[in-house]
Amino acid sequence: MATVTSTKTAAKPVVGSGWPKPPGKNGSNGNGQGRRFGGRRRFSKETYRITVWILLAAIVMMFAALASSYIILSANPEWQPVRMPGAFMFSTGLILVSSATMTAARRRLQRGQSRKYRGWLLLTLMLGVAFLACQLKGLKQLVGAGVFFSGNPHSSFYYLFAGTHGIHLLGGLTALAYLASRSGKVLIGEASEKRLAATDVVALYWHFMDGLWVCLFLLLWFWK
């Protein structure tokens, strides 16, 4: 059994006609690069991307469940539509702009302009906080109009969508704050690559949160 022979001479991969096909260079399917362990685990950009995409798939499923509940209940004859509070329009504008600033931050980092990167990042963070404040304002306007969490589903969905989206956005804000706290440092080599990859996936998450809110907003506004 030649499982754990540790001779360097035999380490050259002998690629034969193993079924079903010989592995490509470096493993295949973009995987299994023969990650070295025992030593420190090599940084992989792919891990960041795969993880965030998988996470987004789970979030999509949860909001799909909530949104389809909304659509099903809107067909109920007892459905009582509620007017969209003004603050929600404003907050939607804010989060759209924050996506643009996030893209700008990422571009700056790719070009190595770390001071500008920091600026855009902080701006995104502030827009995110402003968005959440604005959402709260919107809910307050609803309370002022006598629309509460309890009661007919359409009013509950305002609170539910704003709340669940807000909780997910808080995760994004935490990630942004973490990036911002490290943005002053000049990083080289693997650390710099890592930061670039982290910024990429935070941007991905942020754009997703933006798109998600726009969908929920349009649903609440027009589908009633």
Add this chain to the structure above:
Amino acid sequence: MAEAIHEEVHRHPAPTGFIRKYIFSIDHKVIGIQYILLALTAVVVGLVMSVLMRLNLSWPGTNWPIMGTLFPTGAPGGIMSPEFYLSLVTMHGTIMVFFVLTTAPQGGFGNYFLPIQIGADDMAFPFLNMMSFWVTFVGFVVLLFAIFAEGNATVGLWVSKLGESFAAGSGTVGPIGGWTGYAPLSALGKIAGPGQGAGVNLWIISIAIFCVGSLLGALNFITTLLNMRTRGMTLMRMPLTCWAWFTTAVLALLSFPVLLGGGILLLLDRVAGTSFFIPGGLYVSGSLVPLHNGGSPLLWQHLFWFFGHPEVYIAILPGMGATSHILSTFARKPIFGYRAMVFAIFAIGMLGFFVWGHHMFISGMSPYSAVAFSVLTLSIGVPSAIKTFNWLGTLWGAKIRFTTPMLFAIGFVSLFVAGGITGLVLGQTSLDFFFHDTYFVTAHFHLVMGVASIFGMFAATYFWFPKMFGRMMSESLGKFHFWVTFVGVYAIFVPFHAMGMVGMPRRYANFGEYEFLKNTHSLVLFVTWAAIITAAIQIVFYFNFFWSMFKGKKAGDNPWEATTLEWGIPSPPPHDNFAGIVPEVHRGPYEFAVPGAPKDFIMQTEPEGAAVAAH
């Protein structure tokens, strides 16, 4: 061939303290065993509940003094009340589905063996892995707490102080709505009956926590499998177990968020006064439900079953993976149709998302949707038949080694066929109208998803025990355990089909009042005795498990002469699995009886040519 690594710095060094080593460990192997122990604990609770249910069905009105002492309200004078029986049904289902059938096959064996089989030193996110186990554990504790909150007057009084919706101490052992918790009764609170106050709240909270734990696990499994395979481990060289765990993780990732969303809505209906599942003008227990309108009880069924159907595949797919793996190993033949097996398992998983409506044929859905759901449901028979055919093809003409894991794997195939065949009956709308909510359904899902999955787990336990603990389990005890369990489960669940055909309804606490069921009483008694014997015999398994852990015969690295990566390392494996040496994979996972090879198996790590040259 392997490659030595000269850097000796470990990514996370082996922990030395007891707590970091055995309790809050981030080692996937320890976490896997923790999951298995959790399931071994939970299954005892679930099994005791099922025996209690059988006792109540067979000898209604009998005084069981111990029940009277433990549950003075739920079983006054030692006689179980119908509500008590219903709460047993609910908790038996919930505990078995979530904390046994979901934890052990995926969280337990998947955690332990997926990283090793793909040649990784650990999961992609070891800390997240630890979190997923402990979150799941908290979910289980919350569910157990529901038993005491409802069953014990003192604890119940304390819980009732949490708020109006937390009325507790009803004397049951939990909610009475079944593991499906259908709205609107589950959404209303205590007016819906005993156990429907704090019992349902804790039940929802427990399941929501479980969802989070499973999601963390699924995230880890998928990332690990996609990104941590060792050199040469292409997708099509993975053992079928890895494909099964991967498919299961995808199912969990996409279905648990839906249950989490549904659970949140249900809890809000109960504690925040919303009306997602409560329609206006609803009368319950003779009074109008105030302050609620605009909800839909059917919405809950859609949300629940959209999760619920993939969930049954989450339970059984790992069993299919283990069975394929074990059949090939002990038939000493390559698995028949590896590629077809991979596509079939994925097809079963994906089709599972489009068939939830077959649980709701009698809900008044449009006949057109019912036909669509029916056709899709029946189409799952195709990949299932492919799998069965390939299992039989693997066994065909083989010199089979009838070890205990092999017996359980063959038992799995048998149960999967026996239980699956009635799926074709229940998938027809017209037949389901008659069989819905009868013992026929209970027979179907217990055989195919309950017992078959359990057999897959038993096979996996006997198969991998030597690797996990370095010792063999007793073969003679194992075979005794197999034969009694195998005959026992058929003796329990085959009569269920007959009862269902007669029209015996599920979830009824007592059949004595129904003239048309009078004749079935001897059958009910037969099932009960079979259940008691089968349940008692599991003590042999527990004894074998814990005794062999310390006193079993020492196992070598590869006692079964198997080919995959876990058998090339010491038993039990070292902290980082491969002791710093990266395995390199040169061939598929099931190279048994290769013509011209000196041995009848070739390890995945053996390079081309070396197998012959070595001798």
